[in-house]
Amino acid sequence: MTNTIACIDNGFYSTVVFSKSIPQKLYSFRSKVQQVDTPIATSKTYHLIINNISYIIGNGAEEIDINIDKTNSNLHLLTTLTALGLLGSDSYKLVTNIPLNYYSKENKQKFEDRFKSQRGISFLLNSQPKNITISDCVVFPQCLPVIYNNNLKSSIVGIVDCGGLTVQGTICENNNLIQSSIFTENLGTLILMNKIKHTLNKEFNFNLQNYQIEDVIKNGIPNKPEVKSIIDSCCKSHFQQIIQTMKLAGWDINSLHILMTGGGSLLLEKYIKLPNYSMSINPVNDNCLGLWKVAEHVYNI
Numbered sequence: 407m408t409n410t411i412a413c414i415d416n417g418f419y420s421t422v423v424f425s426k427s428i429p430q431k432l433y434s435f436r437s438k439v440q441q442v443d444t445p446i447a448t449s450k451t452y453h454l455i456i457n458n459i460s461y462i463i464g465n466g467a468e469e470i471d472i473n474i475d476k477t478n479s480n481l482h483l484l485t486t487l488t489a490l491g492l493l494g495s496d497s498y499k500l501v502t503n504i505p506l507n508y509y510s511k512e513n514k515q516k517f518e519d520r521f522k523s524q525r526g527i528s529f530l531l532n533s534q535p536k537n538i539t540i541s542d543c544v545v546f547p548q549c550l551p552v553i554y555n556n557n558l559k560s561s562i563v564g565i566v567d568c569g570g571l572t573v574q575g576t577i578c579e580n581n582n583l584i585q586s587s588i589f590t591e592n593l594g595t596l597i598l599m600n601k602i603k604h605t606l607n608k609e610f611n612f613n614l615q616n617y618q619i620e621d622v623i624k625n626g627i628p629n630k631p632e633v634k635s636i637i638d639s640c641c642k643s644h645f646q647q648i649i650q651t652m653k654l655a656g657w658d659i660n661s662l663h664i665l666m667t668g669g670g671s672l673l674l675e676k677y678i679k680l681p682n683y684s685m686s687i688n689p690v691n692d693n694c695l696g697l698w699k700v701a702e703h704v705y706n707i
Contacts (some may be wrong), residue, residue, distance in 0.1 A: 419570025551696025
């Protein structure tokens with residue numbers, strides 16, 4: 407059986423899977439799950455049946471999982487199976503990642519063993535039978551793969567990855583992590599959206615729900631122009647917290663070139679006030695696309 411090599415960035419906000427093996431394919435969907443009796447077809451939402459339990463996975467689902475330890479997360483296992491099912495092969499060698507502050511020899515091994523134990527898993531994905539085996543798994547720290555997918559002009563760069571739950575960062579010198587520069591804080595987009603929701607609900611006596619917030623941030627609320635200014639204030643304050651975190655980690659933000667990445671960097675882009683920064687080529691997918699360079703090295707492709 408031929409193994410397909412696949413790279414997965416299994417984030418708290420979204421799951422991205424990429425492979426050049428079959429031929430090149432890239433899928434991205436929200437890291438959300440929900441048990442359902444009767445699934446309704448919606449954009450980037452998939453119907454998965456496993457162990458006689460029916461789920462929807464992706465954008466149309468409602469439940470998230472913000473537990474840092476993903477090794478015991480049913481949600482992240484289901485999103486991984488969905489991602490591999492979309493690629494269409496049966497046997498995989500997997501390259502994936504975990505947060506910087508969670509990356510250690512023990513946690514790396516634990517995460518790799520969790521996936522390598524997944525053999526002959528049968529399920530239905532959008533009514534199509536699947537039987538998936540993960541024959542090997544390599545775990546890499548988040549953030550670092552981004553530099554492999556960007557042409558950097560400096561040998562020293564700070565990477566700030568704005569994810570769903572966390573904002574994490576590290577300074578790299580010649581593609582090597584500087585351990586003392588690493589930080590991870592719960593300042594991701596899910597945290598920001600929750601802050602905006604509570605602020606608006608309190609200020610205007612709204613009853614905004616989680617599923618409304620992204621649209622409110624993008625489009626505001628009719629006949630409430632002051633909502634935009636409150637959202638701006640929340641976002642500016644939020645990014646100032648990120649800057650403070652960089653400073654507490656010893657970053658010289660006045661001279662250091664900083665590469666912003668992650669889907670949250672797009673949400674915060676107009677609020678980024680740094681002397682010397684750039685956006686990564688593909689903020690949403692760069693962590694996953696960079697993992698392919700890791701796969702090329704590990705599996706000699």
